[in-house]
Amino acid sequence: MNGELAALEALYISTALTQEEIWTPVTSYHVDGLHPEVFRRLGRAMGAVERAHSPVAAVVRGETGSGKTHLLGWTRHEIQERGGSFFYIKLVTGRSFWESATDSLVDSLYREDEGGQEQLTRLLDELSRRARLDTDTRTAVTGRGEVTRDHVDAFVRGIRTIDRQVGNEAADTARALALLASADDLVEIGRAYFALNDDDGDKRAAWGMSPGGRPAQLVLRDLTRLFALVGPLVFAFDQLDTLVSAAETSSLTSPASGEGRAAKRLSGEIATGLMELREEARRTLLVVACHEDTWEQISREAVRSALDRFEVLPTLGAIPDEATAAAIVSSRFRPYYESLGFTPRSPTWPVTPEALAEAPHRYTARRLLIRVRKHIEACLQTGTAAELTSLAGAEPTVAAPPAPARAVNLSTLTETFDKLRAEADDLGPLEHPAEDELMPALLGAGLRSLVRELGADETRFSIETDFGRKAALHARLRYVVDEASENEFHWSFRAIAANNAIAAQNRIRNAAVEAGLTAELASRRLILLRNTPYPSGPRTKDIKDDFEARGGVSLPIGSADLRTLAALRAMLDDRTSGLDEWLRQEHPASRIEVFAPVLRDLRQHLGIATTEVGAGVAVDAAGTPEDAEPARTEIVVGTTVRGGRSFAVPMERLRMHTAVVGAAGSGKTVLIKRLVEQCALRGVSAIVLDPNDDLARLGDPWSRPPTGWTDDHEREARRYFADAEVVVWTPGLNRGRPISFYPLPDFGPVLDDEDDFPRLVRSTVTSLAPHAGVRGSSARATQQLGILKRALERYARDGGKTLAGFVELLAEPPSGIVNSRTSRFAVQMADTLEASMETDPLFGESGAPADPGMLLIPSPGKAARISVISFIGLSGDERAQFVSRLQATLFSWFRAHPVGDRALGGLLVMDEAQNFVPSGAPNPSTDSTVDLIRQIRKYGLGIVLASQLPRGIHNQALGNTVNQFIGRLTQPAHIEAVRTMAQARNAVLDNLAGLRAGMFNAASEGTGFSKIEVPICLSHHDVPLTENEIVERARRGPERS
Structure with a gap:
C-alpha cells in the first residue's frame, strides 16, 4: 500500500456525534465560521449566568446534521473553562421528566473536564474549600480517603455556612453526594438515593439521611442549588426529537396503545418540566437542541408566558461558504x-x-x-x-486488485483472528470490578464489526461505550430509523458481575433507565450479561422481574463470545488492512450469541437476511442427519417471541386460506417465500403471482450465506434446491416463457354440481363481459349479462369448449336465450368478442391452451414445482383478466384431479391481493377470487392473500382466511382494518407500528394471536428484478412448450 x-x-x-463525544475536546475540529451568531449569543448567555443567579433559557433549532450536538460539545467546553458545570440531559420514555433529568444529571457528575477532574470531585472539593473544612474532612468527602458519619456531618454544616437555606433543604442530597464519591461499598447507598430507591432506609438513616425517598424534582433542585454555590451551570437537553416524534406517530397509528399513551404523556411533560425547571434553577443556562417542528410541538403544550422566557436562537443551516467547508x-x-x-x-x-x-x-x-x-x-x-x-x-x-492477492490477504486475516482468539482472556472481563473497565471496549469492538459485516450505511449507526464512571451501560448501538425526525432504535448492553445485592440492584435499575427500557416502547432494547445467578432475596427478584416485564433480556456470555470480541478488538485497534472485506465475508460478529437480539431487529431496518444466532438454533447433542426430512404434516412458520415455542400450521389447515399483511419492510415477502419453500420441502407445489418482481428469486440460492445462516438453514436449502424446481412464466411476453388460458374453462367436472356450476358460469361471465363490450350497470348492461349467462349455460351443457364456438352461438342465439327485443344485443356482443379475439393475443385461442398441470406437476426427479407468474408483459386490467381465467381453470382442474388422502394439493399465492380482489370497484378477477376462496378448499387448494394494504382487499376474501399473519403497519386506515380482523377472534392488536421486521401477530384455527419471529427464507431475498433479469430466469429450467 x-x-x-x-x-x-x-x-x-x-x-x-454521540453523547460520548460531547465530553471529549472539540477545539481540534471546531470551526468558527459555522453558525457564528448562535455561538456568540450562547457565549453571552453563559456570561449572564456566570455573573447573576437568574436562569437563562435558549433554544437551538436545526435539521439533522446541522451541528446541534457539536454545539453542545462546544458549550460544555466553554462553561467548564469558566469554572462552571455541564449536564447533558437525556429524557427517556417510561420515566417522568424529573426522574429522567435527575438520572442524567447524576451520570454527568462522573464526567471529567478537559483537565481530567470529575465534576463531582470538583464540586465537593470547591464546597469543602469555601466551607473551610479541615484537611481530613476535605480528603474524606472528596473520595480521597475513608469517609465517616462525622465527616459527612461536618460537610453539611460547612455548606450551611455558605448558604443556610441550601444547607438545610439539600442536606440529604449533599450527604448522598459525599457517599457517591467514596471508593468503597458506601457508593451503593449514594447510588440508591439518586436512583430514587427507598428500600434501604435504615442504611441511609445511619448516615443522617431521611429513611424515606426524596421526590425526583426536589433532588434535581437540590443538585442545581449545590452546584450554583460554586459556579454557573448548563443543562443541555438533546434527543427530544425522538420522543416527540414517537408521541405524534403513536397518536396517529396506535392511539390506545401503551406506547402511544406513554410517549404522548412524556411529550406534555417535556414542555411543563422545561418551564418549571427554568423557574427553579439558579445560575443555570438551559439549552434545548431540537428540530424546528419539535420545538413547535413543545410550544403547543406550554403556557405562553413561560414560553416567552426561552430565547429562540437563529436556526442552524447549511455551510455558509467555501472557506468554512474547507475548515470542516x-x-x-x-x-x-x-x-x-x-x-x-x-x-x-x-x-x-x-x-x-x-x-x-x-x-x-x-x-x-x-x-x-x-x-x-x-x-x-x-x-x-x-x-x-x-x-x-x-x-x-x-x-x-487481482483476486488471488486479495484471497491470500483474507486468508492471513483468518489466521490472525484464530491466533488472537486462542490467546484471549475469557475469564477476566466478567470478574468484578473488571467488567466496567474491560467490557465496554470489547462490546464496542463487536458492535463496530457487526455494522461493517452487514454492509449497511454506517452513517446511520453510532456506537457508545463511554458512560462515565457510573457506567450505567457498557455499550449501546444506535440506528437512525428516520433522519428527518431523528427517530432511533437502540440496543444497549451491560455486564453485571457484582455479587453484592444492592450493587446488583442498582446496576439493573440504572441500566434500565439509561437504556430507556419500557414495555411500552419497542425501539429500546437492553441485554444484561451475567454468567452466575443474581444475589438471592425478594427485592432483587422484584427488580429483575420488573426488568424482564419491561422487555429486558438477561443472557450468559460464553467463552467463545468473549474470545471473538477480544480478537475483533485487537484487529480493529491495529486497523488491519482488508479488515472490512474480511468481516463481510466471514461474519464473526454475527455469530456472537449475545448479538442475536440485535440481528433479529435489524431485519426491519435494513431489509437483510438475519435470524437468531446461537441461542435457540443449535442442533441437539445427537446432531441432525444431513438427509433428514421435515415433518410432512405441518410447517413451522416461526418461533413465538414469548417462550420461544415453534408456531406450526398443519398442512391441511392451509386449505382454509391464509392472509399475510404488513407494510413495506415488515418482512411480508420473506414470510410468503417461507410458506412456499416449506410446502415445497413437503412435496406441495405452488403458483405464485408476482406483481412486484421480487418473488421470481424463489429459484435463486444465496450467493454467500446471509447473516445468521445456520447449519439447519444450509441443510434445508440443499434439500429445497435439490427437490423443488422454480419455473418463471411471462404471460404476454414471448421472449420469456409465455402462457395463456382459454377464456372458457372446462365446465365438464362441475356440470352436475348445483352450486359449483352456477358459480363457475358467473365468474366466467364477469371475465367475458368487458371483452363483449358490457360496461356499467345500466338496464342494457343487465340485459347483456343475462344473455351471456343463459348462452354460456346452454353452451357448457351442450359440451362446448372453445370461445369461437360460443361466439357462433351468440351470433345466432337459440330460443330461450334472447327475445325479439334483445337478439340484437347478442349479435353485437358476438361481434365485439370476435374483435377482441383478433386484437388481444391472451384472449384469443391461438395455439394450445395451458393446462394447470403445467404449473403444478414437477418434472421427473423433482418433488414440487413452484410456478412464478410475472406480469411484466401485462398492464392494467389485463392482469386481472389473466388471473380470472387462471382461477376458473384451476377450479375445474382441481375438481377433476382430487387430492385423495393428501393434506394439501397446492398453493395459490396472490401477492398484492388488493389488485386482484379489491374492496372498491370490482375488476375482472374480483368475483372469481371470492368464489374460488369460498369453494376451492374442499378440493385441496390453499390460497394465500398477501398485501401491504389490507383495507384494499374485499372483505369477503379476507374474511374467509383462517391463518392470519399481521406484521408492522403504519397507516391508520390499514391498522383499523386488521383490528377488525382481530375482533373476530376476540383479540386486540396494539402497537402494530412498533413491530420489527420479521415479527408477526400469528393465528390459526382455534388459536388466538401469538407474536412470532419468522426466520430468513432459503432462497435469495433482495431488491425487485429487472425485466431482463426476469426474462433470463424464465428461459431457464424445463423445455419451453
Missing part, C-alpha cells in the same frame, strides 16, 4: 495526517477546492463529511487514491 492510501486508511471520520474537512484530517508524518497535497486532500465549492448553502456539515467518508471508502476499496472533484459526482470506479 502506497503512502497516500496508507494515509486514507488511517482516517476515521465520525459523522454523527481539514480539521478532521489534520490530526491523522500529523500522527503519520504525512504531508498531503493540500490540507483538504483528497477533497479538491472544486468539490468544496459545491458545499455552501447545499450541504450541512454532516452531509459533507458523509460524502467525503464514502469517497475515502471507495478509494480504499478500489486501491486507488483518487481525488474528489465533485460532491455530486460518482464514486471512483477503478478496477479492484
Whole structure:
C-alpha cells in the first residue's frame, strides 16, 4: 500500500456525534465560521449566568446534521473553562421528566473536564474549600480517603455556612453526594438515593439521611442549588426529537396503545418540566437542541408566558461558504495526517477546492463529511487514491486488485483472528470490578464489526461505550430509523458481575433507565450479561422481574463470545488492512450469541437476511442427519417471541386460506417465500403471482450465506434446491416463457354440481363481459349479462369448449336465450368478442391452451414445482383478466384431479391481493377470487392473500382466511382494518407500528394471536428484478412448450 492510501486508511471520520463525544475536546475540529451568531449569543448567555443567579433559557433549532450536538460539545467546553458545570440531559420514555433529568444529571457528575477532574470531585472539593473544612474532612468527602458519619456531618454544616437555606433543604442530597464519591461499598447507598430507591432506609438513616425517598424534582433542585454555590451551570437537553416524534406517530397509528399513551404523556411533560425547571434553577443556562417542528410541538403544550422566557436562537443551516467547508474537512484530517508524518497535497486532500465549492448553502456539515467518508471508502476499496472533484459526482470506479492477492490477504486475516482468539482472556472481563473497565471496549469492538459485516450505511449507526464512571451501560448501538425526525432504535448492553445485592440492584435499575427500557416502547432494547445467578432475596427478584416485564433480556456470555470480541478488538485497534472485506465475508460478529437480539431487529431496518444466532438454533447433542426430512404434516412458520415455542400450521389447515399483511419492510415477502419453500420441502407445489418482481428469486440460492445462516438453514436449502424446481412464466411476453388460458374453462367436472356450476358460469361471465363490450350497470348492461349467462349455460351443457364456438352461438342465439327485443344485443356482443379475439393475443385461442398441470406437476426427479407468474408483459386490467381465467381453470382442474388422502394439493399465492380482489370497484378477477376462496378448499387448494394494504382487499376474501399473519403497519386506515380482523377472534392488536421486521401477530384455527419471529427464507431475498433479469430466469429450467 502506497503512502497516500496508507494515509486514507488511517482516517476515521465520525459523522454523527454521540453523547460520548460531547465530553471529549472539540477545539481540534471546531470551526468558527459555522453558525457564528448562535455561538456568540450562547457565549453571552453563559456570561449572564456566570455573573447573576437568574436562569437563562435558549433554544437551538436545526435539521439533522446541522451541528446541534457539536454545539453542545462546544458549550460544555466553554462553561467548564469558566469554572462552571455541564449536564447533558437525556429524557427517556417510561420515566417522568424529573426522574429522567435527575438520572442524567447524576451520570454527568462522573464526567471529567478537559483537565481530567470529575465534576463531582470538583464540586465537593470547591464546597469543602469555601466551607473551610479541615484537611481530613476535605480528603474524606472528596473520595480521597475513608469517609465517616462525622465527616459527612461536618460537610453539611460547612455548606450551611455558605448558604443556610441550601444547607438545610439539600442536606440529604449533599450527604448522598459525599457517599457517591467514596471508593468503597458506601457508593451503593449514594447510588440508591439518586436512583430514587427507598428500600434501604435504615442504611441511609445511619448516615443522617431521611429513611424515606426524596421526590425526583426536589433532588434535581437540590443538585442545581449545590452546584450554583460554586459556579454557573448548563443543562443541555438533546434527543427530544425522538420522543416527540414517537408521541405524534403513536397518536396517529396506535392511539390506545401503551406506547402511544406513554410517549404522548412524556411529550406534555417535556414542555411543563422545561418551564418549571427554568423557574427553579439558579445560575443555570438551559439549552434545548431540537428540530424546528419539535420545538413547535413543545410550544403547543406550554403556557405562553413561560414560553416567552426561552430565547429562540437563529436556526442552524447549511455551510455558509467555501472557506468554512474547507475548515470542516481539514480539521478532521489534520490530526491523522500529523500522527503519520504525512504531508498531503493540500490540507483538504483528497477533497479538491472544486468539490468544496459545491458545499455552501447545499450541504450541512454532516452531509459533507458523509460524502467525503464514502469517497475515502471507495478509494480504499478500489486501491486507488483518487481525488474528489465533485460532491455530486460518482464514486471512483477503478478496477479492484487481482483476486488471488486479495484471497491470500483474507486468508492471513483468518489466521490472525484464530491466533488472537486462542490467546484471549475469557475469564477476566466478567470478574468484578473488571467488567466496567474491560467490557465496554470489547462490546464496542463487536458492535463496530457487526455494522461493517452487514454492509449497511454506517452513517446511520453510532456506537457508545463511554458512560462515565457510573457506567450505567457498557455499550449501546444506535440506528437512525428516520433522519428527518431523528427517530432511533437502540440496543444497549451491560455486564453485571457484582455479587453484592444492592450493587446488583442498582446496576439493573440504572441500566434500565439509561437504556430507556419500557414495555411500552419497542425501539429500546437492553441485554444484561451475567454468567452466575443474581444475589438471592425478594427485592432483587422484584427488580429483575420488573426488568424482564419491561422487555429486558438477561443472557450468559460464553467463552467463545468473549474470545471473538477480544480478537475483533485487537484487529480493529491495529486497523488491519482488508479488515472490512474480511468481516463481510466471514461474519464473526454475527455469530456472537449475545448479538442475536440485535440481528433479529435489524431485519426491519435494513431489509437483510438475519435470524437468531446461537441461542435457540443449535442442533441437539445427537446432531441432525444431513438427509433428514421435515415433518410432512405441518410447517413451522416461526418461533413465538414469548417462550420461544415453534408456531406450526398443519398442512391441511392451509386449505382454509391464509392472509399475510404488513407494510413495506415488515418482512411480508420473506414470510410468503417461507410458506412456499416449506410446502415445497413437503412435496406441495405452488403458483405464485408476482406483481412486484421480487418473488421470481424463489429459484435463486444465496450467493454467500446471509447473516445468521445456520447449519439447519444450509441443510434445508440443499434439500429445497435439490427437490423443488422454480419455473418463471411471462404471460404476454414471448421472449420469456409465455402462457395463456382459454377464456372458457372446462365446465365438464362441475356440470352436475348445483352450486359449483352456477358459480363457475358467473365468474366466467364477469371475465367475458368487458371483452363483449358490457360496461356499467345500466338496464342494457343487465340485459347483456343475462344473455351471456343463459348462452354460456346452454353452451357448457351442450359440451362446448372453445370461445369461437360460443361466439357462433351468440351470433345466432337459440330460443330461450334472447327475445325479439334483445337478439340484437347478442349479435353485437358476438361481434365485439370476435374483435377482441383478433386484437388481444391472451384472449384469443391461438395455439394450445395451458393446462394447470403445467404449473403444478414437477418434472421427473423433482418433488414440487413452484410456478412464478410475472406480469411484466401485462398492464392494467389485463392482469386481472389473466388471473380470472387462471382461477376458473384451476377450479375445474382441481375438481377433476382430487387430492385423495393428501393434506394439501397446492398453493395459490396472490401477492398484492388488493389488485386482484379489491374492496372498491370490482375488476375482472374480483368475483372469481371470492368464489374460488369460498369453494376451492374442499378440493385441496390453499390460497394465500398477501398485501401491504389490507383495507384494499374485499372483505369477503379476507374474511374467509383462517391463518392470519399481521406484521408492522403504519397507516391508520390499514391498522383499523386488521383490528377488525382481530375482533373476530376476540383479540386486540396494539402497537402494530412498533413491530420489527420479521415479527408477526400469528393465528390459526382455534388459536388466538401469538407474536412470532419468522426466520430468513432459503432462497435469495433482495431488491425487485429487472425485466431482463426476469426474462433470463424464465428461459431457464424445463423445455419451453
